[in-house]
Amino acid sequence: MAERSTALLEQPEGRAGEAPARIPRGRGATALAVGLVRTARPRQWIKNVLVVAAPAAAGELASRHTVGQLAVVFILFTAAASAVYLINDALDAEADRAHPVKCRRPVAAGEVPVPVAYAVGALLAAATSTAAAVLCNPLTAALLTAYVVMQLAYCVRLKHVLVVDLAVVTTGFLMRAMIGGVALSIPLSRWFLITTGFGALFMVAAKRYSEAVEMADADGATRALLTSYSTGYLRFVWQLAAGVAVLGYCLWALESGGTANGSLLPWRQLSVIAFILAVLRYAVFADRGTAGAPEEVVLRDRPLAVIGLVWLAMYGMAVVDL
Known part of the structure; x- marks a missing residue:
C-alpha cells in the first residue's frame, strides 16, 4: 500500500483513471523555437538580399570589407523584419484564423503564445537598432529604427488606410534597397x-x-x-x-x-x-x-x-x- 500511495503521488494531475502523459521536457521548448522561426518567415528572407542593390549598382562589391558589412546589414535587416512579423502575427492572430492559409501560422494555430510573440519581437527590434549603431553607423541605425516604427504603425493602424498601406509596404522594400548604400556611405x-x-x-x-x-x-x-x-x-x-x-x-x-x-x-x-x-x-x-x-x-x-x-x-x- 505504501508503494501504491507513493506511485499515485508521483503521477501528474489529470482525470481519474487516465494514464499519465510522458512528454520529454525539451520537446515543448523545441516546438516553440521552431514556431518562432516559422513566424519569422524564412522564405521571405530572400527579400533582404535587396540590401546588396545599391552597392552592386555602384560597382562596390569587390572588397572584403564591403561584403562583410553587407552580410552584417543583411542579418540586421532580417532580424528587424522578423521582429515586425512576430508582432504583426500576434496582433492579427484572431483575423488570421479566418483565413484559409494564414490560419496555419504558428501564432494563429496556437503553437506560439501571443505574449511570447510580442516579447521576442520587441527584443529583436531593440537589439537590431542597437547593433546597427555599433556595427555600422548612426544613419543605418536610424533607417532600421524608422523601418521598424513604420512597419509597427502599419500593423496597428496604417494598413487600414487606403493607398497609404500600399505606400508603406513599398517604402519598406525601398528601405531594404537603400540601407546597403547608407551603411557603406554610397550615394544613391x-x-x-x-x-x-x-x-x-x-x-x-x-x-x-x-x-x-x-x-x-x-x-x-x-x-x-x-x-x-x-x-x-x-x-x-x-x-x-x-x-x-x-x-x-x-x-x-x-x-x-x-x-x-x-x-x-x-x-x-x-x-x-x-x-x-x-x-x-x-x-x-x-x-x-x-x-x-x-x-x-x-x-x-x-x-x-x-x-x-x-x-x-x-x-x-x-x-x-x-
Missing part, C-alpha cells in the same frame, strides 16, 4: 530610387490584387481593406507602377549613347530587354491573380529565374564596363 542615384521604388510598388500592388481575387468570396474576412479596393483599381496601380519602373530603368540605360570605356557591347542598353521581359513575365502571374506570394513566384518560376540571371549578367557587365 535618382534613377536607382525611382526604378526600385516603382518596381516595389508593382510587386506590392500585384500581391494585393492577387489577395483581392483570392478573397473575393470571403467578404474580406482577413484583410478588411481589400473590400475597399476594387480589383480594377489594384490592376491600374500595378500596371502604372510597372510602366514607371520600366521608364526609369530605360532613362538610366540610355544616359550613355553607346558603349562606355571600350566595352564590347552596350550592356546598359541591352539590359533593358531582359528587364522588360522580367517585368512582363511577372505580370503574367499578376494578371492571373497568383502573385500573392512574390517570393514563391521568383523562386519557383524557371523562365523568370533565367531571365533574371541574364539581366543580372548584363547589368553586372554594364557596371564594370566589360
Whole structure:
C-alpha cells in the first residue's frame, strides 16, 4: 500500500483513471523555437538580399570589407523584419484564423503564445537598432529604427488606410534597397530610387490584387481593406507602377549613347530587354491573380529565374564596363 500511495503521488494531475502523459521536457521548448522561426518567415528572407542593390549598382562589391558589412546589414535587416512579423502575427492572430492559409501560422494555430510573440519581437527590434549603431553607423541605425516604427504603425493602424498601406509596404522594400548604400556611405542615384521604388510598388500592388481575387468570396474576412479596393483599381496601380519602373530603368540605360570605356557591347542598353521581359513575365502571374506570394513566384518560376540571371549578367557587365 505504501508503494501504491507513493506511485499515485508521483503521477501528474489529470482525470481519474487516465494514464499519465510522458512528454520529454525539451520537446515543448523545441516546438516553440521552431514556431518562432516559422513566424519569422524564412522564405521571405530572400527579400533582404535587396540590401546588396545599391552597392552592386555602384560597382562596390569587390572588397572584403564591403561584403562583410553587407552580410552584417543583411542579418540586421532580417532580424528587424522578423521582429515586425512576430508582432504583426500576434496582433492579427484572431483575423488570421479566418483565413484559409494564414490560419496555419504558428501564432494563429496556437503553437506560439501571443505574449511570447510580442516579447521576442520587441527584443529583436531593440537589439537590431542597437547593433546597427555599433556595427555600422548612426544613419543605418536610424533607417532600421524608422523601418521598424513604420512597419509597427502599419500593423496597428496604417494598413487600414487606403493607398497609404500600399505606400508603406513599398517604402519598406525601398528601405531594404537603400540601407546597403547608407551603411557603406554610397550615394544613391535618382534613377536607382525611382526604378526600385516603382518596381516595389508593382510587386506590392500585384500581391494585393492577387489577395483581392483570392478573397473575393470571403467578404474580406482577413484583410478588411481589400473590400475597399476594387480589383480594377489594384490592376491600374500595378500596371502604372510597372510602366514607371520600366521608364526609369530605360532613362538610366540610355544616359550613355553607346558603349562606355571600350566595352564590347552596350550592356546598359541591352539590359533593358531582359528587364522588360522580367517585368512582363511577372505580370503574367499578376494578371492571373497568383502573385500573392512574390517570393514563391521568383523562386519557383524557371523562365523568370533565367531571365533574371541574364539581366543580372548584363547589368553586372554594364557596371564594370566589360
